[in-house]
Amino acid sequence: MSGPGFVHLHVHSAYSLLEGALQLGRLLDLARADQQPAIGIADTNNLFGALEFSEKAKGKGIQPLVGVELAVDFSAMEDSQDRMQERGHDRGRFGKGGVVLLATTSGGFANLSRLVSRAHLEGENGRVAARLAWLEAEALDGIVCLSGGPEGAVDPWFANNLDGIALARLDRLRELFGDRFYVELQRHGRPQEALNEARLIDYAYRRGVPLVATNEPFFSTPDDFEAHDALLAIAGGTVLAQTERRKLSDQHYFKTRAEMQRLFADLPEALDNSVEIAQRVGYRPKKRDPVLPTFAATPGQSPAEAVAAEAQALAEMARTGLDRRIATVGIAAGKTEAEYRERLEFELGIIEKMKYPGYFLIVADFIQWAKAQGIPVGPGRGSGAGSLVAYATTITDLDPLRYNLLFERFLNPERVSMPDFDIDFCQDRRDEVIRYVQRKYGTEQVAQIITFGTLQARAVLRDVGRVLQMPYGQVDRIAKLVPANPADPWTLERSLKEVPQLRMMADEDEQVAELLAIGQKLEGLYRHASTHAAGIVIGDRPLQQLAPLYRDPRSDMPVSQYNMKWSESAGLVKFDFLGLKTLTTIKRAVDMINRDGGSFRIEDIPLDDPATYRLYQLGDTAGVFQVEGAGMRRALVDMKPDRFEDIIALVALYRPGPMDNIPLFNDRKHGREDVEYPHEALREVLDETYGIIVYQEQVMQIAQELSGYSLGEADLLRRAMGKKIQAEMDAQRVRFQEGAARYGLKPGLADTIFDLLAKFANYGFNKSHAATYALVSYQTAYLKAHYPREFFAATMTLDMGNTDKLNEFRQDARRHGIEVVPPCVNRSDAVFNTHDGKVFYAIGAVKGVGQAVAEHIVAARGAVPFADLGDFAARVEARIINRRTLEALVNAGAFDQLVGRREQAFAAIDAIVAVAQRTNANAADGIVDMFTADRPEPIALNQSVAGWLPVERLAREHAAIGFHLSGHPLDQYAELFDRLRVQSWSSFEHAVKEDGARAGRLAGTIATRNDRRTKKGTPMAIIALSDASGGYEVIAFSEQIGQFSDVLQPGKSVVLTVEADERPDGISLRLTGAEPIEGLAEKVGRRLTVFAGSDRCLAPIRSQLKPGGEGQVSFIVVRDNGAREYEVELKGGYRISPELAGAVKAMDGVIDVRLN
Secondary structure: OOOOOOOEEEEOOOOOOOOOOOOHHHHHHHHHHOOOOEEEEEEEOOOOOHHHHHHHHHHOOOEEEEEEEEEEEOHHHOOHHHHHHHHOOOHHHHOOOEEEEEEOOHHHHHHHHHHHHHHHHOOOOOOOOEEHHHHHHOOOOOEEEEOOOOOEOOHHHHHOOOHHHHHHHHHHHHHHHHHHEEEEEOOOOOHHHHHHHHHHHHHHHHHOOOEEEOOOOOEOOHHHHHHHHHHHHHHHOOOOOOOOOOOOOOOOEOOOHHHHHHHOOOOHHHHHHHHHHHHHOOOOOOOOOOEOOOOOOOOOOOHHHHHHHHHHHHHHHHHHHHHHHHHHOOOOOOOOHHHHHHHHHHHHHHHHHOOOHHHHHHHHHHHHHHHHOOOOEOOOOHHHHHOHHHHHOOOOOOOOOOOOOOHHHOOOOOOOOOOOOEEEEEOOOHHHHHHHHHHHHOHHHEEEEEEEEEOOHHHHHHHHHHHOOOOHHHHHHHHHOOOOOOOOOOOHHHHHHHOHHHHHHHHHOHHHHHHHHHHHHHOOOEEEEEEEEEEEEEOOOOHHHOOOEEEOOOOOOEEEOOOHHHHHHOOEEEEEEEEEHHHHHHHHHHHHHOOOOOOOOHHHOOOOOHHHHHHHHOOOOOOOOOOOOHHHHHHHHHHOOOOHHHHHHHHHHOOOOHHHHHHHHHHHHOOOOOOOOOOHHHHHHHHHHOOOOOEHHHHHHHHHHHHOOOHHHHHHHHHHHHHOOHHHHHHHHHHHHHHHHHOOOOHHHHHHHHHHHHHHHHHOEOHHHHHHHHHHHHHHHHHHHHOHHHHHHHHHHOOOOOHHHHHHHHHHHHHOOOOEEOOOOOOOOOOOEEEOOEEEOOHHHOOOOOHHHHHHHHHHHOOOOOOOHHHHHHHOOOOOOOHHHHHHHHHHOOOOOOOOOHHHHHHOHHHHHHHHHHHHHHHHHOOOOOOOOOOOOOOOOOOOOOOOOHHHHHHHHHHHHOOOOOOOOOHHHHHHHHHHOOEOHHHHHHHHHHHOOOEEEEEEEEEEEEEEEOOOOOEEEEEEEEEOOEEEEEEEEHHHHHHHOOOOOOOOEEEEEEEEEEEOOEEEEEEEEEEEHHHHHHHOOOEEEEEEOOHHHHHHHHHHOOEEEEEEEEEEEEOOOOOEEEEEEEEEEEOOOHHHHHHHHOOOOEEEEEEO
């Protein structure tokens, strides 16, 4: 084919979210296969892929034409009825309202980027659109405009016989863009295209506007049409069977040049103009060197002078900071002050040579500001802790020389790449630091980074199943056959190959086959845009000059339209502001410790505290950062760490692969196995890890010791080994062997050590990161060991929304002898707190209350406790405290201090609401009763309200809190359990772990039952239970389910016989028998003794008794002075249970009951 003949100008890539199904790689492959010299992408209302497309197209030898299909709001030039029609957004009638804008010059791309950014940042009512006034006011130089096609800003008005509006819009665009405006023609076989074409051609010829032929591809081939149609239905929330929805044709595929030439053979000029537009483009977005705001430079300085000024400022800060660190913290054992200063100057030299002093100054500035505001900052994260400059400038808080951390692991002079400090902040105050950065550098120069969620395997099946109108249960079962492994995500293609049941279902059911076929075509496409959790970019100019911007509706900060990789390629420098809840936990605990004027500082704790290591050795680390999982706790018990380096090692080792070395590490640590080194020269490098390579830094040091690598070269070796690229590995092996030979190693040993390094370069962990996170772990362990009440209160506060975690911590607190008591409107806060050696449950953690209501109650209380319910009602806002809130508070026990019986408080809820409403209304009207102003309206308590049985009281409490706090339904059976030798869960757990017990008898109240099937398809159930000592799970298999299914229901209390198996991740229990507690209680002979003030209640009591058991009942009348008047022994045997005792005790005239 001679000459291009046609160039695509209106392609939708996958960045047209839930609309385009063409991944950039696939698009470029199609273009190359057709020898197309150029392609223009015009994604809907965004430039998400602009830089990525430009760079990838250039790499394929294709000229990239970068554009956008941008919606334009023409309402300023049209009457109100026209505006009403268009803003209705009926795509069936008025399309997307866009025009295609293509950048032809550098200035044109800047103008385009600015327009797209404004459309996102200033769009009205959530609509992304450029206002006509912007086009009139903004520079449009360097932009070619196409009229937009059948769904664009013009054609739909022709299609709806509103020619006047269509013609007016065409005229306005022609006026704005001049000879850079083209009338766009498309032929996809859609009725509206043929309907509009004659009018568009007529306009173009009459006004002298050039025509251009375009194909608007959304997918690769006609075979993809069905899948793409499903994608549009997913986007529109409709189903395929629905007729009134957006629908394209099977001709919206990526056509070849020959196909387009045949399609527009009657309009060769329109084809030629597509080529002419491509020839007008002389610019593409390109990668850019990092751009940072100058920190210490002055106006007018050259770039070199600015770097020198920043280098000087950093050096002064670092030298002064190191002096301060040495004076307050000291130096590491075996090191000299001269070594510290030499290392500092070495790092400063590298930082200046690589032109990164400004980066360090920026990070140091916002971290120092945060610390000055009392905002907790982590001691470090990632490889940055290997920098002494970072330690000296307080960016990090761990001495890298003390723990042999390497600077080159962070910033390698042999490989030019940006340094990357990841900073952990207290999650409650992280946003304050970001706002500080915005104030310092300007809101236009600070932004977040976009991320794109994709249609993952399980999710895409559910989406496609919905639009195919398949039964939800069927789709859910199919989706669950796709293995869910975040570390190794399974695709549908892989699942079909490796999951026989899935393949069989596809073979046997055409609709399932269709579901999977469509799902495979859509899998991996972008579903939505959101914001990177931590990434912030800072520029030296308004960021829209460096990248187009986006607005996340959930954030008030602009967002770069390029993802993290391409934002950095555009020159934007990323800073990670992470929120770490453990820092918030530590801060809350320290504040409680110092509540009464103390001066405890977590930074000052010793790292050799015996009590802290004892806690680690016992595996008593629930709530302790990094080591709270069951497997990690078992590893701690086995390791018995007694030095900080052990904690660092365990953080690094406890991961798939390296964890296989934990037993060897422990055996060598405790002398059960001799320590061996691959070579004697490596004794110093591997001494602290007992001859085992654990850290990436050790790989680097071994290459330095045995082969003469510089640490920078050794970092390149480590990276090459991690990538496993054979050519690089072969070259590095030769380099290692040559260096090792010079150091006297034999070739065979050099090869062996190289292979060992290659293995551990992939397995080894970043020691700098392990060390800083080990420090945070140690700090939380220290708090738990020395200040357990404050630790539990702080930890529970950070998990207030997780009932299961709160219950775990409550049980752990009990094991530590600490009582967690129900919430109290007079003593509790919105969050968990401590008083009188107890942890008070948070008002804000009560279900149905919420944080805002809890904070209001605490504020209303102030420094003066509520005197009674009337006082409470008078001081709270009726609009905030409603009946549902009060019910939850009563059921949780929050009014127990004001009203002794919860049922009386519950009966008074309507009165509380009424008094609050009257008091609030009077206050609003300015009405003050001078006689009662200081005496709130009293609320009378109903003395005759029926009492709640203990089981009802606990059930209500469970509903309000999520677990039993003031007691447990099984408490009433304590004597029965003693007689039947039923163990508590905690005692049985101890017997399994310490004494090797393998079977036992337990009691529990069933919380949940999760029925599922084994791999063989037989029924099984996981049953969650609790007793007063804690919660546990039991697995029941088909035989037990069949035998005990009626007993094993949520809410029932049962006695179980179980078999136990101790595993690395905890104790596994298998059910062998089950019996309802009520039945057992009635079988066992017992005596119920009733104490009453008179014999009038004897007849009602008789009516409650159930004969047929072995229990005895006696009735004792007691005088006012407490002396017995007489006793009646009821004849016969009765079925006696704690429920019966509770019911009798609640009857009028009964003073007490005794069950024994």
